[in-house]
Amino acid sequence: MEQARNRLMVVLFLFIGGFALLGLRTVDLGLIQRVAERERTDWSTAPVLPRRADIVDRNGVVLATNLDTPSLFAVPAEVRDPEQAAARLVSVLPDLSLADVLARLQSRKGFVWIKRQLTPAQVWKVNALGLPGLKFQQEERRIYPHGSLAAHILGFVDVDGNGIAGIEHFFDDRLLDPGRVGKPLRLSLDLRVQHALHDELEKAMVMHRAIGAAGVVLDVNTGEMLAGVSLPDFDPNHAARALPMARFNKLTNGVFELGSTFKIFTIAAGLEFGIVDLEDSYEAIHPIRISRFQIRDDHPKRRVLTVPEIFVYSSNIGAAKLARDIGADRQREFLGSLGLLRPASVELPEVGLPLFPDRWREINTMTIGYGHGIAVTPLQQAVAIAAIINGGVLNPATLILQSDNLQPLGRRVISRTTSDQMRALMRVAVTKGTGSFADVPGYRIGGKTGTAEKSGIGGYRRDKLISSFVGVFPIEAPKYLVFAVLDEPKGTAETHNFAGGGWVVAPAVGRVIARIAPLLGIAPESQSDENRFRRTALLVRRE
Amino acid sequence: MVLGRADDSLLAHWWWTVDRWLMLAILLLLALGFLLMLAASMPVAERLGLDNFHFVKRQLAFLVISFGTMITISIMSEQNARRLSLLLLPAAFVLLVLTLTIGPEIKGANRWLQIGNFTLQPSEFLKPAFVVASAWLLAGSFEDQKFPGRQIAVALFVVVITALLLQPDVGQSVLISGVFLGQLLLAGLPIGWLALLGLGSVAGLAVAYTAIPHVQRRIDIFFDPASGDTYQIDTALNAFRTGGLFGTGPGEGLVKRVLPDAHTDYIFAVAGEEFGALACLVILGLFAVIVIRGLARLLDEEDVFTLLAVSGLLSLFGLQALINMGVNLGVLPSKGMTLPFISYGGSSLLALAITMGLVLALTRRKPRSQRLPTTQDRPSR
Numbered sequence: 001m002e003q004a005r006n007r008l009m010v011v012l013f014l015f016i017g018g019f020a021l022l023g024l025r026t027v028d029l030g031l032i033q034r035v036a037e038r039e040r041t042d043w044s045t046a047p048v049l050p051r052r053a054d055i056v057d058r059n060g061v062v063l064a065t066n067l068d069t070p071s072l073f074a075v076p077a078e079v080r081d082p083e084q085a086a087a088r089l090v091s092v093l094p095d096l097s098l099a100d101v102l103a104r105l106q107s108r109k110g111f112v113w114i115k116r117q118l119t120p121a122q123v124w125k126v127n128a129l130g131l132p133g134l135k136f137q138q139e140e141r142r143i144y145p146h147g148s149l150a151a152h153i154l155g156f157v158d159v160d161g162n163g164i165a166g167i168e169h170f171f172d173d174r175l176l177d178p179g180r181v182g183k184p185l186r187l188s189l190d191l192r193v194q195h196a197l198h199d200e201l202e203k204a205m206v207m208h209r210a211i212g213a214a215g216v217v218l219d220v221n222t223g224e225m226l227a228g229v230s231l232p233d234f235d236p237n238h239a240a241r242a243l244p245m246a247r248f249n250k251l252t253n254g255v256f257e258l259g260s261t262f263k264i265f266t267i268a269a270g271l272e273f274g275i276v277d278l279e280d281s282y283e284a285i286h287p288i289r290i291s292r293f294q295i296r297d298d299h300p301k302r303r304v305l306t307v308p309e310i311f312v313y314s315s316n317i318g319a320a321k322l323a324r325d326i327g328a329d330r331q332r333e334f335l336g337s338l339g340l341l342r343p344a345s346v347e348l349p350e351v352g353l354p355l356f357p358d359r360w361r362e363i364n365t366m367t368i369g370y371g372h373g374i375a376v377t378p379l380q381q382a383v384a385i386a387a388i389i390n391g392g393v394l395n396p397a398t399l400i401l402q403s404d405n406l407q408p409l410g411r412r413v414i415s416r417t418t419s420d421q422m423r424a425l426m427r428v429a430v431t432k433g434t435g436s437f438a439d440v441p442g443y444r445i446g447g448k449t450g451t452a453e454k455s456g457i458g459g460y461r462r463d464k465l466i467s468s469f470v471g472v473f474p475i476e477a478p479k480y481l482v483f484a485v486l487d488e489p490k491g492t493a494e495t496h497n498f499a500g501g502g503w504v505v506a507p508a509v510g511r512v513i514a515r516i517a518p519l520l521g522i523a524p525e526s527q528s529d530e531n532r533f534r535r536t537a538l539l540v541r542r543e
Numbered sequence: 544m545v546l547g548r549a550d551d552s553l554l555a556h557w558w559w560t561v562d563r564w565l566m567l568a569i570l571l572l573l574a575l576g577f578l579l580m581l582a583a584s585m586p587v588a589e590r591l592g593l594d595n596f597h598f599v600k601r602q603l604a605f606l607v608i609s610f611g612t613m614i615t616i617s618i619m620s621e622q623n624a625r626r627l628s629l630l631l632l633p634a635a636f637v638l639l640v641l642t643l644t645i646g647p648e649i650k651g652a653n654r655w656l657q658i659g660n661f662t663l664q665p666s667e668f669l670k671p672a673f674v675v676a677s678a679w680l681l682a683g684s685f686e687d688q689k690f691p692g693r694q695i696a697v698a699l700f701v702v703v704i705t706a707l708l709l710q711p712d713v714g715q716s717v718l719i720s721g722v723f724l725g726q727l728l729l730a731g732l733p734i735g736w737l738a739l740l741g742l743g744s745v746a747g748l749a750v751a752y753t754a755i756p757h758v759q760r761r762i763d764i765f766f767d768p769a770s771g772d773t774y775q776i777d778t779a780l781n782a783f784r785t786g787g788l789f790g791t792g793p794g795e796g797l798v799k800r801v802l803p804d805a806h807t808d809y810i811f812a813v814a815g816e817e818f819g820a821l822a823c824l825v826i827l828g829l830f831a832v833i834v835i836r837g838l839a840r841l842l843d844e845e846d847v848f849t850l851l852a853v854s855g856l857l858s859l860f861g862l863q864a865l866i867n868m869g870v871n872l873g874v875l876p877s878k879g880m881t882l883p884f885i886s887y888g889g890s891s892l893l894a895l896a897i898t899m900g901l902v903l904a905l906t907r908r909k910p911r912s913q914r915l916p917t918t919q920d921r922p923s924r
Contacts, residue, residue: 004729005842008854011725012838018865019831023824025872029783030820
């Protein structure tokens with residue numbers, strides 16, 4: 001009996017230990033591992049969509065945000081008369097199909113979507129039906145308050161909130177990261193600049209009945225994009241309704257033979273490699289015949305042209321001859337160093353692949369010298385030109401705001417001297433040459449026109465042009481670059497039926513600069529800057 | 544009703560000898576259990592397409608029947624209580640064997656008999672009957688060395704366990720084995736045998752692990768949560784975490800909507816979510832009071848049969864509670880076992896009422912027990 005009692009004590013203590021252990025575990029779960037109220041998981045309802053971070057421009061203006069919108073779902077088991085319910089639902093939500101709604105209401109599932117993201121009016125109508133078994137689930141809908149204004153940059157999301165295009169797709173993980181969801185993604189865009197560029201391009205496109213347009217405003221010292229436009233565009237709030245043509249981003253995804261703005265690279269390479277200096281000249285009296293091609297000038301002077309004249313009057317003959325002197329290898333290496341032979345590096349999924357010849361023969365070298373036989377995206381072109389005029393440093397384009405104290409990781413492509421000479425040439429091209437319509441008093445714009453014939457079946461078509469203009473300001477120490485392209489513009493009476501870059505795009509770029517320079521804190525200068533580029537200007541003889 | 548000390552009626556006698564604190568603790572458990580049932584069973588009933596109050600109504604009926612049964616048994620004399628157990632044992636055993644042949648298969652096991660509206664689980668009734676019977680046999684051989692009580696008890700144990708494993712019902716087997724082992728040790732089994740039996744039970748578990756797929760799966764999952772679906776246990780643990788100290792409030796809980804066995808095996812998690820850790824500690828405390836206080840009182844017990852029977856019944860009750868709450872709290876591998884007096888289930892409730900009724904009957908104060916060394920000699924009152 002004594003032994004039994006002792007053993008009973010052991011059993012007793014085992015039970016005490018067991019209950020104590022479970023008591024501690026209860027306290028552990030209920031007190032130490034307790035989760036706060038707001039973190040509680042709600043198992044009873046359908047999964048709530050993850051919140052996406054907002055996207056804002058460089059000044060904090062909201063470009064993309066979320067709005068709680070109710071979505072309609074049904075619990076089929078609770079729907080009394082599916083046929084009647086379906087008929088009444090379709091009567092207030094006419095875009096639904098009766099058969100589809102009925103099939104959903106008759107399914108054996110516990111949860112079926114009827115329609116996602118309803119307007120308040122639709123919610124009111126559905127509630128007014130008073131049908132049992134229909135319920136609303138709050139969902140987040142992505143809202144782009146500025147509509148189409150920056151559509152191609154921002155991209156859009158699908159109905160479940162996944163990024164499908166543009167920044168929304170490229171930064172999908174970042175925007176959905178729960179740790180950073182409260183911190184908006186800050187872009188380099190300046191919505192005011194974006195609006196000016198969008199507005200002027202749209203007007204120019206209408207005025208010249210162009211089929212499309214693209215444009216970009218770059219900070220030449222950081223590579224930041226302040227604006228990026230592709231037309232026609234679409235409303236990302238209703239991206240599904242947009243035509244594929246409208247969704248296509250011409251700025252970063254479309255590749256074009258951009259024509260004469262390429263002469264910037266040809267002259268820069270000639271100066272950089274020491275093949276020519278500004279006093280040298282080429283004979284441009286006769287068109288060049290090479291194999292079955294003929295290289296002509298659009299504004300023929302029929303005389304010997306100095307290097308500045310080749311640039312300012314945009315002589316194809318002169319540029320082709322200079323390109324031939326540079327040679328295929330050095331030309332390819334130079335264009336490659338400017339990032340023109342590989343897809344542009346920018347934070348968008350839609351980036352076009354440049355097109356250039358596999359075998360870089362002499363004829364290719366010469367046509368590429370004035371921007372034919374090579375197709376690049378307008379954005380790449382703008383970034384490369386920025387490197388030529390900013391002192392010679394290539395900064396890849398970026399859509400993300402760069403902090404002021406962070407030095408951009410640029411790569412030197414030409415010397416400062418060559419860059420200074422190129423800026424002088426671009427200023428003279430505006431004061432004395434093809435880009436004169438871009439000049440805005442006080443803002444010292446430097447620029448270059450581009451007019452390329454689109455290639456079609458059986459060669460180039462003189463009536464289908466890609467007209468462009470690049471403007472840089474203030475030219476003595478450039479801060480910003482505006483590059484704009486019109487696809488198939490037509491001349492008007494005002495332009496004497498000319499549709500070249502100098503006639504149709506340069507005035508638009510001038511107006512963009514006149515609008516954005518004050519916003520960007522560039523003060524106009526009343527004093528003429530004639531003396532600054534006098535030496536270069538004197539090399540350009542006016543007829 | 545006033546029962547005076549001098550009142551000599553059966554009821555008065557019962558009232559002054561029965562362990563009233565134990566009864567109070569059981570009553571509290573029953574009340575708490577019914578409260579939790581109100582909360583936990585409605586979503587389950589809704590999900591099964593039954594009337595919201597389906598489980599509540601049935602449980603209420605079972606509660607009344609069970610409480611009556613418990614009081615009735617607690618009034619019985621020790622002899623009658625023992626006789627009842629010895630009658631219950633073969634009856635439950637026959638029914639248990641019947642489940643193997645005519646019982647419906649539910650969730651892969653033959654554990655139930657369909658009687659009209661009710662499903663009866665004979666193994667629930669077998670447990671207390673077996674414990675009392677083995678206590679009687681062991682006590683017999685303790686007091687009379689020539690009586691082969693131990694051998695008969697072991698043989699009985701083997702038969703019962705075999706029947707249970709055939710169902711298969713590993714949980715009840717483990718429970719009965721543990722309790723029987725305890726009884727053997729209390730009855731003076733040399734400690735060396737413990738090691739042997741320990742080895743035996745490890746071997747038994749190993750056989751169960753290899754032979755019964757769902758046992759294997761559950762044990763695998765317990766030791767390596769990545770190896771399978773831990774949805775139920777994760778959900779239960781989250782319920783305790785969201786409940787915190789004071790709970791989300793009655794009716795505010797969510798586990799009961801998603802766990803299929805919220806009203807039976809996982810009712811403790813429902814309590815943790817809706818009423819909080821403090822309420823769980825109260826439930827835990829009630830079980831502890833019943834078991835520990837009951838065992839502590841046995842330390843003064845002179846009668847071997849009473850000691851063996853009551854310690855066995857209390858261990859049965861206590862182990863079942865510990866295993867259920869341990870599973871809910873994620874410290875034991877998942878095992879379908881009800882929480883005594885709290886979970887829904889008619890068989891379980893009635894069997895527990897019998898168990899505790901027997902405890903109450905056997906622990907009633909016996910004025911002359913110190914002078915009566917053997918059960919056989921005890922005069923009836």
